[in-house]
Amino acid sequence: MVRPNNQLPENLPQLQNLIKRDPESYTDEFHTQYEHFLSLLEIFALNPSEENKSLDETVMFIAQVAQCYPQVCLQFPKHLTDLLRNSATVLDPAMRNCFVKALILLRNKNLVPALDILELFFHLLRCQDKNLRTFLQTHIITDIKNMNAKHKDMKLNSSLQNFMYGMLRDANPKAAKMSVDIMIDLYKKNIWNDTKTVNVIANVGCFSPITKVLVTSLKFFLGHDDEDEANSDSESENEVDLKGALMQNRVNKKTKKRQKQLQQIKKQAIKAQKKKKNAPAFNFSGIHLIHNPQGMAEALFKQLQSTNDRFEVKIMHLDVISRLIGIHELFLFGYYPYITRFLQPHQRLVTRVLQFAAQASHPLVPGDIIEPILKTIANNFITERNSSDVMAIGLNATREICMRCPLAMGEDLLQDLAMYKAYKEKSVMMAARSLISLYREQLPALLHKKDRGRPTEAQAERKVLAYGERDVQDTVLGAEALLKNSKTIDIDTDGDDSDSNDGEWVDVQHSDGEGAADSDDDDDNDDDDDDEEEEADGTDEEDDEDDGESDEGIASEGAELTEVEKKEKAKLKILNQKEAAQELALTRIFTDEDFKRINAANLKKTVTNARKRPLETERSDFVKLNNIEMIYKKRKHDKETRLETVQAGRQDRERFGWKDGRVNENCSKTNKEKRKTKNFGMLRHKARSKVKKSFRDKQMAMRKHLLHQKKMK
Template structure:
């Protein structure tokens, strides 16, 4: 009996592949035989490309595996596969199509195919009605482009691919366009294609696409949902897991599996620790890189007015438009009357609409344009016919709008809203007080005198800016705090310069100009001025009594002149101080400690006895939804918090519960007290007598009673 020879090389492709990789020269003839076989199968397959050919699949994968051993012979092999996919991509069998794609990826990994050719082909294959293939191609495209830009960015290749992507976004196939925009966004998030060109391709093509999925994906990209906030939580979980694993390994039974898991967790912890030490990478939001924000906002607004999409898509349009207006300080006056139509308490997601109105407000918008929005909010939300939550949300939205455009608020409307500071509901009261606090900082003149509060030093230094006016600083704000430690100026005072008593020292410039002495604390200066004024008033009154009424006018004139001289002297001192601070900023490099002292001095200016917390100087670019929805309200207690409150109330009491009034608590109890603790079986006969008789029992007892009386007679 002759055994079949299963080791024949022409038929056993895996064994031939192994041998060729070990010794390519010795098996060159066998390879050429297989390659000719591949060409013949290819010609046969071209006659009926929709039919699956298993032999062709095996031969294609074999040639792709050993193509690096015979580069000259396999020079046209990638072209044959690419032509097949380019011509018959939609009619090929899914299994064979996947085989050809994997073979090309294998050749690309061996650098046998140019990156641009293979990626352009894969972008075209995104049109195929095969979801698994599209997902596989998307992951490969992203990984391949990431690997090509790992060491240094290939600008020429990236530019060519971006131009090709630009045409793919306009493709008639919605699935290909959607997958293309997904690839661009993923590459942007991975800091590979984070240049303005990619962002503007999405802005000019994706945001105005007729395909709803492409449109929504592009708008979500500009809304920029940050994922960085979730990273600290994952790192902390890794630390907790490491501690738990170390404890479990110490107290539990030692096994090989446990040791492997412990080593794995240790590696993860070391990796997380290294990640912490790395310098953080800050990315610009895509909305900052738009070349023509005005044109984009106008185009989106025109598209919004003409669209028939669902309400969620309209909200995305409003969000992107409002962010463009707020960040780039654009003028789009038609946006504000449009958004006013949605400002109703019963409107779906009205808090987000209020958020968009606040985001679209900035200082360059005239107050007359935004004032109708404030009046609409006041008429529809801030009225007593609504609930307290609606009123508080309306006041919070008004505050956020006025924070970005203070000139939009009128004096009468502000004073009306300020009257809610004594409202019975705490949420409305706190919202009204936050609005008053804002205008105490911005425009205190619009408030009623009793609502302005005590003026802080920072408020006194702040100038009320007109519409369109910009505040330009010629020095570092608060640099006066460093004058007492400056070595660039001469110190005439005998005080110790290293002391932290908070007092200003006398300074003089080297060129002979005199510098005034002033104290650091303005309250001390005001007290000194008041004392001097009181002394002058007393002296003047004494002189007036001695000299008589004829000299009263002269005394008044001298008082005015003295006050004027004091004011001029104080202004000169402040001016000298500013000049010295400006010279100090120009001749000295400030250290971190200097800036800490400057920040502390600026913070001190914003705090008085009437205000315990500093004013908010930094305003975020985007309005947080929590700033509008945040209402101060007493929350309902759960069972645990109620029990804690009950126990806290019982601490100072001597006794609690039922008191029987006995003088000696160890004495015996009465029968009525003992009856309460007895078993019911012992008291059943007592309880039975208390039960009311039924009508039948009453008849029987009455009959017995009457019979008994009759017998007695």
């Protein structure tokens, strides 16, 4: 290879290019540069606060070609790391950035162990250089993500996590804040989404003496529901309008720029279509992965009572504690009297406080603990001395609390609140009716008889649960609907036939005369079944003494026995249906059509003439603030009313626009009116008169005016 005829030691970019092409031919030149680097490094170590451009260029040159001479550059990373460890805070910012970039280049070429470099970068987070800290944060997250791209390196992750957990307790607030930000970012990217990371943030970050670390950790456990909704809204707003782009391209002039834009829009549309087809990823929020939620809730409540931070930080504490109590069904009885102090209509962020009270309610909390909160809301919000909006918010909050803990409401208080169903303001009336609808489903006995409404099949089947009782289902709800018009069912028969028919489908078809197959569909056949069962019961219970009874005695008791027996037979029929449905669920795999029939039957049970749709009473993990702030209020200036006023104003009007004051339309206009239609060039000389007069001009004009008045006298 022909060597260039120039001074290579002074032209490092050209030497770098030549070394990458042929490393063996330029070994001597590289050795020279490396010795030059060592000498410059010794000089720089004497005064590290000054910038040395020659060292900067040499370091970047060696970092670029270090993979060509790995044996020579074996100690090169150690020189840089030792300098950064010992003098990181006093180094010149430009030189510090140079050394960091050189180490990142070596890390990308796998010439430096990842653990050593990342530990060094965590130490550099203490430096008073915001740009450097941001750069290091981005690199740390990207490097850890790339290391776990193909498979997770558990050993490396464990070492880095242990080191980072120590950084959370660092006395430097900026280093601790950056560490918790990195951990949260890695959790969101599903890289460190294990319980170890979550519990370290819970046990260390949420109790940090540094306020910024504390707030960041609390925000992590508050979830990101609002952000997700905002992102979904922004995505819906930024949807690609492919049809509009195609129409524009068809109508407008064909240019290269527009063709390129159309191709980009097509690519975006294809990408958005693929994204919609992908299955959504569901991840547990961090608050579900806490090992000791009871201990954390108690410690946070103790910290809340002794803190002197701002009100917004206290609100975060209340939110996290309420979510812990509601999701994990904890017992923290001191929380409810504490939150009662903030339940005032004039309190700042009072709707959020009401939301926390609802989130902290669950069925295992005794009703005596939550009842003072309901009474406080009733006394402070649901009174006629307040506005209708305040009353509606109080009723909505009461409904959300009672939805999660229905036993907290007393009978007297509920009947008093139900009287607002006929209130003059529609927002209060609808909020009260929603509370009545809730207790129609949960505990109709607490309502007044006229407020219970017409009972439905679902209400009749629902069992009123006592405190701490669970409704455990042993079959698929609504599977009785599959017994109608069913021809086969897999059952075990008694006797010898059970062995022969074990595991086989047994026909239960019946002839028209028996009327047993269609007993669920036709009400007339129920009477036949009842008669047969009555005869069977009568034969079993007959004695010799009953043979002598007269027909008149039987006829007199027949009317009384039939009503009782009908109720008993109806109960037996329901029990038989449930047993058959349970047997069907155990011996048959339901299809999608079967589940559709089950859902339709369950929905039919909840629908009555009084309510067109079923009430949603399922308890979710989080209480939506919109459920409390939801006030029915007709807007005074919505689009329809504004259009009505506009149309009304146009009536009896001759023409639109400004009318001049001329009596005769054919007469000439004034010069002032004509000036509005003239070109500006014709009026440019008159525009100067609008310039503000000087004090001397005002004096002269005043003097002239006074002289004129004197002459007139």
